[in-house]
Amino acid sequence: MIYDCILIGSGPVNLIEAMFLSKQGKKVLVLEQSEYIGGAWGKVPLKEGLPDFQLGCHIWDVEPKAFKFLSEFLDMELVKMKPQPEFVFKGVKLPYDWKNLLFYIRGKLSPKSGKESVSLNKARIIPAKYIYPAGGSLQFIDRLLCKVASFGIEIRTGIKINKLEIGEFTKAISESEIFEAKEIVLTSVSQLNSISKNGEEFKFPEPLLVDYIHGHLLVNDTSLTKFSYARLPGNPLIHRISDETDHVKSHGIEMKGKKLILAAVYPELYYKTNKEELAIMVMENLHKRKYINKRATLSSHHWNVFPTHYIPKDLRPEISKKFSPQVRLLHTTNMMFSIRDNSERWSQVLLG
Numbered sequence: 001m002i003y004d005c006i007l008i009g010s011g012p013v014n015l016i017e018a019m020f021l022s023k024q025g026k027k028v029l030v031l032e033q034s035e036y037i038g039g040a041w042g043k044v045p046l047k048e049g050l051p052d053f054q055l056g057c058h059i060w061d062v063e064p065k066a067f068k069f070l071s072e073f074l075d076m077e078l079v080k081m082k083p084q085p086e087f088v089f090k091g092v093k094l095p096y097d098w099k100n101l102l103f104y105i106r107g108k109l110s111p112k113s114g115k116e117s118v119s120l121n122k123a124r125i126i127p128a129k130y131i132y133p134a135g136g137s138l139q140f141i142d143r144l145l146c147k148v149a150s151f152g153i154e155i156r157t158g159i160k161i162n163k164l165e166i167g168e169f170t171k172a173i174s175e176s177e178i179f180e181a182k183e184i185v186l187t188s189v190s191q192l193n194s195i196s197k198n199g200e201e202f203k204f205p206e207p208l209l210v211d212y213i214h215g216h217l218l219v220n221d222t223s224l225t226k227f228s229y230a231r232l233p234g235n236p237l238i239h240r241i242s243d244e245t246d247h248v249k250s251h252g253i254e255m256k257g258k259k260l261i262l263a264a265v266y267p268e269l270y271y272k273t274n275k276e277e278l279a280i281m282v283m284e285n286l287h288k289r290k291y292i293n294k295r296a297t298l299s300s301h302h303w304n305v306f307p308t309h310y311i312p313k314d315l316r317p318e319i320s321k322k323f324s325p326q327v328r329l330l331h332t333t334n335m336m337f338s339i340r341d342n343s344e345r346w347s348q349v350l351l352g
Contacts (some may be wrong), residue, residue, distance in 0.1 A: 003029045003181040006172050008190045009160050012038025012141075013332045013339065015148050016073075016346060017185060023149045023349050029179065030317065031172065033160035033191070037148075039334075040306060043140045047300050050260065051251060054137040055306050056214035057242030057262040059085055059096075059229045062128040066339040073082050073350055074143040077134045088289070095127035099231055100232055107258040124132060132228075136247025161190075164331050166326045183325065187332040188316065191309040195323055195352040202322065207309035211267045215303050218297055219295035222257045230291070240264045258299060275303055 004026035007014045015037075034040040043052040060066075071078050085096035093311045101124070133139045148155070165171040166183055172179045186192070194203045229242045245259040263282050270278065279301040286292045310333070311319070320329045332338050 001027075001180075002169055003027050003179070005183045005185060006031060006170075006181040007185040007265045008039045008172065008192075009039060009187045010034075010042075010155060010157075011187060011332055012041055012335055013330055013342070014039075014185065014187060015144060015153075016339070016350075017330060017342070018153050019148060019151050020346050020349050024152055028153060029181070030155040031159045031161060031174075031179070032157045034157065036158050037155060037157065038207040039189075040135060040308070041139070041144075041214070043141060044216075044302070044304050046302055047085055047218070050218070050248065051132045051138065051253065053216060053244070053248075053260075054141060054262075055304055056212060056264055057089050057229060057240055058137050059130065059242075060132055061334065061336040062130060063105060063336045063340040064083060065343045066336045067131060069339060069343040069347055069351075070140075070214050074147060074347075076139065076141070076143050078131045078136045081132050081228040083226060083228055084127070085231075086088075086227070088233070088235070090234065091320060093230075096231065096346050097124040097227070099233070101125060105131075117157075136244060137251045138244075138247060138251065146194060150253055152291065162193045164323075164327065165190065165197045166195065166323065170326045184327045186283075186311075186319070186327060186329045188311055188329070189308055189332060190311065190329075195319075195327065199327075205312060205315070209313060210308045210310065211270075212306040212308060213265050213267055213270045213303065214306075215263045215265060215301055217263060217279060217297040217301050219259045219261055219283070219292055220257060220299050221259045223293035223296070225290065225293055227291055232289075235285070236266075237269060237281055238263050238265055241286070241291065243291075255259045257297075259292065261292065270303070270305075275301070278303075 003133055005021050005028045007018050008028050010032035019027050040055060042055055044055055045052050045121050084092045087096045098165060109199050132169050159174050161172045161174055169180045169182060170184050172184060182261060191207060192204055194201050221263035226281060227243050231240050232238050242262045243259060244262055245255055279298055283298050285320045287294050316329055
């Protein structure tokens with residue numbers, strides 16, 4: 001079968017793009033190399049009666065165009081996060097937006113340090129109000145997958161495309177199958193070895209591999225201590241955390257004196273530490289920073305690793321230029337930025 005378009009990867013941006021194309025009468029296929037759909041927003045099974053839950057903790061950048069599109073397209077209520085997300089700098093809890101201000105100042109003071117820096121236009125002094133789905137990321141991905149199902153879009157999981165061969169049609173080649181389409185859509189994290197066109201082979205350099213590792217900690221804690229999301233630069237163990245308890249409750253599940261905390265830990269510690277010991281270390285870290293009650297205990301824990309391969313940033317424009325129109329690249333390193341940038345054309349078709 002010759003498809004009008006094959007999209008490699010099943011993250012939210014690609015899924016919306018697939019619906020956009022399908023609504024125009026195009027035959028589309030989504031290929032996903034893992035066994036679940038949703039990319040970094042996919043779900044993993046948990047224990048103790050909890051639902052399948054999102055891989056890790058997320059936050060949405062403040063992008064009104066993206067908010068408007070998602071709330072209308074997915075018929076989803078967006079609410080202000082309570083409490084608002086925070087950024088912890090040298091032990092002091094600050095408004096989340098101030099991280100960009102501090103990173104901007106650090107970049108100016110130490111331009112060659114190699115540490116994270118941002119442009120001035122992202123450094124808000126007056127913090128914005130962050131909003132999120134009322135039911136959390138779980139509601140978002142459930143609504144999105146339900147919408148995809150209503151379009152009848154074909155999705156194949158467990159298929160890794162290694163190379164593309166551009167001819168009359170473009171072949172997407174895995175170890176065991178070949179798929180053909182008029183157009184291929186890649187993302188910033190598509191993992192390919194090469195693209196061939198007119199007898200020339202373009203080989204991809206080694207991608208930047210980042211393992212995003214999250215622990216889902218079910219904690220016995222009856223205290224009223226609450227937080228939504230926190231970024232923790234300088235913490236030797238955890239770099240971000242989120243409290244998903246209220247989101248679980250919004251799905252009709254009684255927590256009975258328990259909280260669900262998601263903690264993103266650094267790979268080097270994860271791979272050299274026993275997982276029971278690591279969970280205890282995270283608990284102690286959360287105790288120390290007063291994110292959970294000092295008498296809170298661990299009920300259970302679950303760990304997952306989400307490997308992400310980034311196409312080098314300076315290579316992305318070259319791919320788009322060299323292989324257009326047969327190959328198109330969607331920028332997806334930040335979901336909200338990508339939805340903002342594509343919301344106008346998506347709205348004309350999907351909301352018209």
